[in-house]
Amino acid sequence: MLTAIRPHRPASTEERTGWVMVAPAAILFALFLITPVILTLILSVTNVRLISPNPPSFQGVDNFVRAFTADPTFLASLRNTLIFAVVIVPLQGGLGLGLALLINQKIRGINAFRTIYFVPVVTSMVVLSMLWKFIYQADGLLNSLISTVTFGALSGTDWLNNTSTALPAIIAMSAWAGVGFHMVIWLSGLQTIPESLYEAADLDGCSPWQKFAFVTWPGLRPTFVFVLVTITIAAFSLFIQPLVMTNGGPLNATVTIVLHAVNTGFSKQQTGYAAAISLIFFLLVLVVSLIQRRLTKED
């Protein structure tokens, strides 16, 4: 054993092993997480480009001023992302809970149904987006279903090429794709509620609705917070669905913050401006998560 380096506590092998074992992860985090975060802050006040012979220069808050005053696409992306988040959080969270209640019965073959509902979660979003592009197109599956069900009385629209239906179409598809994940989360929450509480409620003559309101829902509180926070963060990161299905169109109706950041920073190579957009995005996620955490604190 080494002699004590510091006077009051010997540098034990335990101490050294701790440092050595955490070092690989710590170095990787420093390089690929902490440095990029700091770089986002620094680059956001410059006009640096991805590949450029000219040295970048300091721009102050110009990038942020540009985003809010001279970039209608950014404002559209902010609006679309917020609408998407506000609609999908209750939609996907609620549908997930509904599915969890549906799947939480003890009947033969229930696991097969759970597996089927979960299939979109393991399938890549790129593939799902391609499939839904076909489903939504003018001569696609959805319109053929609509005209079959109504015997030709109604005909759908070209969902993804219509400014008023493109974003709702992406919202519906995204809820469909993600709901299986939250079904499983809600289900594990449901299974932590002791059976004895339901028996007690039965003895007191509670209706099914009363059982849900006074036993199930209070028992799901920790799950609720997790579901809320994860759907919100995923919603703000919306990117693949609009990229594949609409490329932000028609007329910026489906452009999102991440899509816009990638288009400016990567396609147009304006890294500095994209860093500013990324920073605004990060602050938005941070503020919303802090507000949610505050609001969902135990009363």
Place this chain on the structure above:
Amino acid sequence: MTTSPTSRQISDPTHRPSRRSRVWPRYIPLVGVAIVFIFPLLFMFMSSLKPDAQILADVRSFRAFLPVGELSTDNYSAVFDRVPAWRFMANTIFVVAMVVGFGLIVNSMAGFALSRLQWRGRGIALSIILATLIVPFETIAVPMVWWVAKLPWIEFQDFIPTLTTGWLNTYRVQIIPFIANAFSIFLFAQYFKSIPKELDEAARVDGASWFTIYRKIIVPLSGPAFATVAILTFLPVWNSFLWPIMVVQQEALRPVQVGVQYFFQLETAWGEVMAYTSFITIPVLLFFLVFQRAFVSSIASAGVKG
């Protein structure tokens, strides 16, 4: 037979006979919802075997979901002619194996150090790692492209080390940034905490080093934690898209998801689109169906810990 042992409801044996006759209506909503979740993938597999004209014609009826008409693997042959799909598949399998393999080692060691060892700085390290959980990758992705384009690397040319600049268009840019994962470390640390501390003390008395304790005692006892982390790491890497489209321009190094881009502009060739998307989806689905219990419980454990 297939009912979950953890299912909350306990069936009452005295009601069995009367209940059995009334059980089938409960399947109606279950089947209805199942159709909603399965029809796009069913359509994808069936259409991948049909010519384009038939795909569009079949959309008007249930034939869209049935293996009927002129079936062939022509779409698959066309895809393999046009796109180096097998090469993409090999790239993805390599990248996934590397990220999962190195990730299990690096993150379990960190989890061990944070949950079972006493050392100065442990508290700070733990809070930094937990803080990184709130940074979505998308927020740093674009500045990170700029950063990896500048990173140095040592290459060996005829056994002589040479310093090169830039990680773009490599396998390492798809692997190394994703090895360390705060959530994996957190899951490992939680699991390791549940193993009795007395095992370490007994091994220390016998003269085992801390590293031996990790390797010979903790790792063999933590199979479920390793399985959970492997599954939770495997899926996002297999499905990753945003990062590779930005950092891998060279065709020979591309992963499978990026290959879908080859079909973005070919909207008339839906048969080929369906063949390619089936090709890259079938391996994951098979993997999922074989290990579905482990998949679902991994995802569920991710939620409970949050």
